[in-house]
Amino acid sequence: MLTGKLVTFEGPDGAGKTSALNAIVAQLQPQLGDRLVVTREPGGNQISEAIRNIILDRNNTAMDDRTEALLYAAARRQHIVQTIQPALDRGQLVLCDRYLDSSVAYQGAGREIGEQAVYDMNQFATKGLTADLTLYFDVDAAVGLNRIQQHRQNEINRLDVEALSFHHRVQAAYLQLLADHPERIKRIDASQPLEEVVTQAIQIMTTKLPTYMATEGGERE
Numbered sequence: 001m002l003t004g005k006l007v008t009f010e011g012p013d014g015a016g017k018t019s020a021l022n023a024i025v026a027q028l029q030p031q032l033g034d035r036l037v038v039t040r041e042p043g044g045n046q047i048s049e050a051i052r053n054i055i056l057d058r059n060n061t062a063m064d065d066r067t068e069a070l071l072y073a074a075a076r077r078q079h080i081v082q083t084i085q086p087a088l089d090r091g092q093l094v095l096c097d098r099y100l101d102s103s104v105a106y107q108g109a110g111r112e113i114g115e116q117a118v119y120d121m122n123q124f125a126t127k128g129l130t131a132d133l134t135l136y137f138d139v140d141a142a143v144g145l146n147r148i149q150q151h152r153q154n155e156i157n158r159l160d161v162e163a164l165s166f167h168h169r170v171q172a173a174y175l176q177l178l179a180d181h182p183e184r185i186k187r188i189d190a191s192q193p194l195e196e197v198v199t200q201a202i203q204i205m206t207t208k209l210p211t212y213m214a215t216e217g218g219e220r221e
């Protein structure tokens with residue numbers, strides 16, 4: 001029986017997750033072919049993308065913190081049911097730009113709802129579906145924000161414009177998650193040039209998921 005694997009990409013805004021993910025896919029695609037599924041949160045399907053637009057809309061300044069946390073969890077639920085679980089059932093390797101740790105860090109710590117409360121609430125949405133491997137793109141919050149401001153003026157969203165103290169709480173929560181889950185979460189020094197970040201990410205994936213990263217004809221776990 002084939003078992004799919006869920007690899008999540010986490011880190012502060014501007015850490016380079018999306019850039020690294022694109023480069024990783026370009027490198028792995030020839031080797032892994034249609035074994036690879038790439039997706040993101042919040043989003044990944046029509047309903048979750050619609051929820052994403054509501055959450056990230058800069059005009060929605062009246063949104064309550066718990067409403068926001070529930071909407072991320074709702075988008076996640078739909079994403080799991082429609083995209084992630086079917087891919088895992090087919091034995092695919094799912095690379096997901098952000099997942100549950102983002103809610104724990106951003107809503108739990110950033111919004112100060114409490115990490116445990118947000119984690120517990122998300123169990124309703126995920127029914128316990130946990131990432132097999134999480135790559136944590138570690139960069140100082142200020143460096144990440146600076147990258148965004150320098151390069152993507154047009155795409156700045158409601159969370160990008162939060163105060164630096166918010167992003168420092170997010171970063172501290174990520175570091176706590178890293179300390180609490182050393183087996184699942186692996187740190188990548190994301191202050192390095194993109195090429196080195198990508199090499200390190202692929203090395204970790206190869207070490208942690210050796211059978212999966214084997215060539216197309218290889219045995220799966």
Ligand SMILES: Nc1ncnc2c1ncn2[C@@H]1O[C@H](COP(=O)(O)OP(=O)(O)O)[C@@H](O)[C@H]1O
Binds near residue numbers: 011014015019190197
């Ligand atoms: N390793 C890197 N060094 C310098 N700049 C980077 C690096 N990785 C990404 N960037 C740039 O930083 C900005 C944010 O990158 P992005 O991949 O969108 O980050 P994230 O998805 O983590 O928010 C982009 O303009 C990107 O070109």
Ligand SMILES: Cc1cn([C@H]2C[C@H](O)[C@@H](COP(=O)(O)OP(=O)(O)O)O2)c(=O)[nH]c1=O
Binds near residue numbers: 072102106
């Ligand atoms: C998945 C998720 C994302 N977020 C936030 C983090 C980002 O600021 C934003 C997603 O916007 P996005 O533009 O995808 O940011 P990034 O490129 O940094 O991933 O949503 C949460 O606050 N909680 C969550 O559960």
